[in-house]
Amino acid sequence: MAGKIVVKFYGLLRRQVHAPVLEIASDELNILQLLQLAKDKTGQNFLSELLDPEKKLLTGTIILVNGENIRLKQNLETLVRGGDSIDLFSPAGGG
Amino acid sequence: MNGWMGKITKIDLGSLEQETVAIDDEMRRRYLGGRGLGVKLYTDLCSAKTDPFAPDNALIFMTGPLTGTVMTSGRYAVVSRSPLTGTICDSSSGGSFGAVLKSAGLDGLVIQGRADHPVYLYIHDGGIEVRDAAGLWGLNTQQTQKAIQEQTPAKTSVACIGPAGENRVAFAAIMNDKDRAAGRGGMGAVMGAKNLKAIAASGSQAVTIADPEGYKAMNARLERIIDKNPVTGKALQVLGTSVLVNIINAHGMFPTENFRRGMFNDAEGTSGEKIAESLLQRQSACYKCPIGCGRTTRTKNKHGEGPEYETVWAFGAQLGVSDLTAITEANYACNELGLDTITMGSTIGCAMELSETGAWKEKLDWGDASKLLAFVEDTAYRRGIGAELALGSKRLAEKYGRPELAMQVKGMEIPAYDPRGVQGMALSYATSNRGGCHMRAYMISPEILGHPVFLDRFSTVGKAEIVALFQDISALVDSTVLCRFLQIAMGISTFTEMLRTVTGLDFSDEELLKIGRRIYTLERVFNNRAGFSRGDDTLPPRFFNEELQTGSSRHRLVRLEEMLDDYYSVRGWDKEGVPLPRTLAELGL
Numbered sequence: 001m002a003g004k005i006v007v008k009f010y011g012l013l014r015r016q017v018h019a020p021v022l023e024i025a026s027d028e029l030n031i032l033q034l035l036q037l038a039k040d041k042t043g044q045n046f047l048s049e050l051l052d053p054e055k056k057l058l059t060g061t062i063i064l065v066n067g068e069n070i071r072l073k074q075n076l077e078t079l080v081r082g083g084d085s086i087d088l089f090s091p092a093g094g095g
Numbered sequence: 096m097n098g099w100m101g102k103i104t105k106i107d108l109g110s111l112e113q114e115t116v117a118i119d120d121e122m123r124r125r126y127l128g129g130r131g132l133g134v135k136l137y138t139d140l141c142s143a144k145t146d147p148f149a150p151d152n153a154l155i156f157m158t159g160p161l162t163g164t165v166m167t168s169g170r171y172a173v174v175s176r177s178p179l180t181g182t183i184c185d186s187s188s189g190g191s192f193g194a195v196l197k198s199a200g201l202d203g204l205v206i207q208g209r210a211d212h213p214v215y216l217y218i219h220d221g222g223i224e225v226r227d228a229a230g231l232w233g234l235n236t237q238q239t240q241k242a243i244q245e246q247t248p249a250k251t252s253v254a255c256i257g258p259a260g261e262n263r264v265a266f267a268a269i270m271n272d273k274d275r276a277a278g279r280g281g282m283g284a285v286m287g288a289k290n291l292k293a294i295a296a297s298g299s300q301a302v303t304i305a306d307p308e309g310y311k312a313m314n315a316r317l318e319r320i321i322d323k324n325p326v327t328g329k330a331l332q333v334l335g336t337s338v339l340v341n342i343i344n345a346h347g348m349f350p351t352e353n354f355r356r357g358m359f360n361d362a363e364g365t366s367g368e369k370i371a372e373s374l375l376q377r378q379s380a381c382y383k384c385p386i387g388c389g390r391t392t393r394t395k396n397k398h399g400e401g402p403e404y405e406t407v408w409a410f411g412a413q414l415g416v417s418d419l420t421a422i423t424e425a426n427y428a429c430n431e432l433g434l435d436t437i438t439m440g441s442t443i444g445c446a447m448e449l450s451e452t453g454a455w456k457e458k459l460d461w462g463d464a465s466k467l468l469a470f471v472e473d474t475a476y477r478r479g480i481g482a483e484l485a486l487g488s489k490r491l492a493e494k495y496g497r498p499e500l501a502m503q504v505k506g507m508e509i510p511a512y513d514p515r516g517v518q519g520m521a522l523s524y525a526t527s528n529r530g531g532c533h534m535r536a537y538m539i540s541p542e543i544l545g546h547p548v549f550l551d552r553f554s555t556v557g558k559a560e561i562v563a564l565f566q567d568i569s570a571l572v573d574s575t576v577l578c579r580f581l582q583i584a585m586g587i588s589t590f591t592e593m594l595r596t597v598t599g600l601d602f603s604d605e606e607l608l609k610i611g612r613r614i615y616t617l618e619r620v621f622n623n624r625a626g627f628s629r630g631d632d633t634l635p636p637r638f639f640n641e642e643l644q645t646g647s648s649r650h651r652l653v654r655l656e657e658m659l660d661d662y663y664s665v666r667g668w669d670k671e672g673v674p675l676p677r678t679l680a681e682l683g684l
């Protein structure tokens with residue numbers, strides 16, 4: 001395993017998860033599993049900012065794996081491993 | 096009449112003659128108001144030969160049929176020919192000025208001529224009074240508003256220029272309701288050239304609603320929609336538009352040091368999250384707005400409004416500056432002096448690169464925040480180095496023999512999204528009727544933020560159609576006149592419903608889209624006559640030739656040629672970007 005998975009929290013997630021970065025040591029897992037793990041590790045249930053009750057991505061949720069949107073990969077089934085960097089953004093807008 | 100007040104007045108500031116502009120029902124139905132009706136009136140009154148600063152150039156302030164009614168309806172549009180770009184231009188601003196103008200009895204006013212001394216207009220009871228403004232000339236926008244409010248009844252709303260507009264800086268803004276700006280395209284300079292310091296309005300006339308019962312129920316429902324949407328109901332309130340800083344940076348397309356890089360090392364330090372935990376005093380909102388994306392902030396020395404996302408970027412990453420206080424105070428200064436923050440910051444970035452290459456002898460350093468305030472002030476007064484910055488980036492870079500270093504389209508500086516990372520936005524910038532602007536078709540929404548649907552940002556397939564559609568919808572919303580942020584939570588049919596309920600006219604979604612297309616095409620016809628064509632629908636060479644080196648947009652370039660022919664064909668324009676006779680006929684132009 002090449003290092004840890006680095007998870008970064010942005011936007012409204014910051015109000016719930018008090019440290020903006022979380023490092024997770026784990027075998028390969030998918031994004032949904034990673035989110036569950038992050039929830040357990042932080043003790044904060046931030047999942048509702050990102051997912052709907054059926055555990056699907058909310059419109060506007062952005063999750064990047066090494067800068068690439070998981071919607072262009074396998075969505076929540078996208079696999080990640082040590083050394084990957086994951087950015088989590090709750091739905092946002094602006095101009 | 097429902098929705099509209101039914102009166103638009105034309106005033107000549109030279110002769111002081113006033114007349115009512117004849118608008119029939121058909122014209123209202125075809126152009127609505129705001130940007131659309133403004134563009135129609137402008138193109139009827141002025142030609143592509145009209146100099147933006149000439150007395151005969153028209154400066155048009157317009158509200159729309161929804162102004163003063165539903166949520167976010169305090170806005171107004173200003174239409175004229177831009178001294179920055181030479182294109183037709185409309186600029187829109189929030190606050191409450193639009194709603195108050197209607198309560199004073201006017202849907203809009205058309206201003207021509209030049210006053211022989213500084214004046215301001217006071218509008219009430221459907222009439223316009225021309226008042227002396229000699230004592231106001233030279234005041235900043237905050238002082239001006241305060242001084243006029245002391246001479247007028249309570250709740251008077253004022254739209255005015257500051258020193259930048261007086262000095263005809265080509266990117267001077269019009270400011271209203273303290274810090275709301277009609278920022279882009281130099282409408283403030285056109286106002287200054289007319290010796291017009293301000294327009295003040297007050298009144299109590301109500302807009303009549305065709306279906307009051309339906310209106311009440313609709314508003315309650317719309318409030319719930321806004322509230323339930325995670326962006327309009329929460330994210331924009333808590334974090335403001337600068338929440339985009341980290342998002343755009345993570346996509347490797349946050350323009351840094353005049354678009355040479357797509358990632359800024361200190362993005363985090365200038366982010367919306369950071370502002371929320373440091374400078375933010377409270378959120379602020381325009382008239383009847385449940386969203387409230389505005390930021391009332393405080394630094395150690397001053398307080399004011401902002402910065403918004405674009406401004407955080409323009410005085411931050413664009414210059415390599417990470418000092419949030421300096422960025423915020425430069426923003427306050429632009430508000431006070433009446434300057435567009437995007438063009439101001441982008442032009443300073445261009446100057447920094449000119450300086451670095453040795454093309455310009457002035458010494459300007461990336462990341463140096465210490466001179467920002469002086470740059471802004473000197474620009475507004477056109478003194479010293481500011482006399483050069485007041486040219487805007489295109490003219491500045493041309494003057495020093497390096498036109499390619501100006502990050503602009505048709506003379507307007509492009510905002511805070513590097514087009515190499517987002518192909519649809521690149522097409523949107525290139526084909527925008529007022530130059531490098533994100534508000535004609537905000538492709539960031541689908542290509543980055545994923546609403547209403549998520550699109551692959553690096554693909555060019557199908558982008559032409561969506562850009563054209565977004566441009567039409569934006570022209571429509573700008574003519575109603577409501578805030579674009581409503582579109583985050585609402586589709587076209589909601590706008591149709593609002594228009595039907597307020598005006599009583601049986602609009603359909605298709606008809607509204609056609610109105611948007613008509614407006615966009617009419618603007619294009621004006622620009623064609625002014626000499627703009629395919630060769631101007633492009634971007635600075637940097638975006639075609641220089642790959643970004645870091646981040647998730649690395650090795651990407653803009654592939655405009657893959658989209659442009661498609662775009663013209665979707666629009667019914669020829670290969671040179673000129674609308675075909677059948678297109679004009681279909682739209683009744």
Ligand code: SF4
Nearest residue numbers: 380381384386388578
């Ligand atoms: S969302 Fe923001 S810009 Fe739009 S009306 Fe509300 S406060 Fe004004």
